[in-house]
């Protein structure tokens with residue numbers, strides 16, 4: 034599968050000269066499978082450019098959109114997604130096990146007046162909430178030939194949500210953009226559950242928003258420290274760790290420094306995990 038990052042900023046879009054290299058758009062990741070399926074993970078502000086790019090290459094194949102949760106930074110691009118306005122497009126929306134009803138509600142609500150001029154009902158694409166998946170993800174995903182392609186796990190995050198594991202041809206990509214490893218939220222899994230879920234993954238994008246010092250006052254906000262993300266990836270034996278959901282205050286130079294600290298932590302632990310900072314427009318072939 035081919036993975037492209039369209040947005041990896043956390044909480045709030047932060048365009049500007051100091052975020053040019055890692056990018057300022059919020060969460061949106063495109064996964065194109067070997068057999069040409071188009072999967073979109075979250076609809077943050079990065080979705081806007083992805084939509085333009087799909088139209089430019091006339092890529093109107095059915096799209097499966099997987100939503101981790103309903104926080105604004107993961108939804109705000111949806112009303113600006115060109116494919117949603119084209120009658121020849123088919124979009125299947127999935128919000129994790131048993132979350133279809135809430136998904137329909139929160140996507141529709143952000144387009145109600147006076148928040149947005151076009152109501153959800155006026156979108157022209159065929160929109161399907163077919164996914165009735167229960168753990169492991171089935172339903173519409175299976176109907177799209179995903180079969181054992183996708184697994185989900187609850188996020189440890191305020192208001193809940195789901196993280197996803199995509200597998201194809203022996204390669205595994207895990208997506209946990211908003212996940213706090215150092216604090217227990219209601220119904221959230223524990224550290225060991227995430228280690229198990231990520232075991233031996235080829236690629237993991239994990240929330241890494243805070244330094245240890247910042248985490249002293251942000252504990253419980255739903256995001257992980259760099260150190261916890263690295264420790265989890267290390268214990269799970271993942272091959273590559275992409276630090277994700279960059280704090281809006283973080284400049285490119287700050288992020289370079291944090292990536293270097295994470296690499297040092299890994300060297301000290303004698304770990305072979307390859308760690309990098311996720312950046313907009315980065316493409317990874319698995």
Ligand SMILES: [Zn+2]
Pocket residue numbers: 043044060104106107210211278
């Ligand atoms: Zn977020």
Ligand SMILES: [Zn+2]
Pocket residue numbers: 102104190211255
């Ligand atoms: Zn969130």
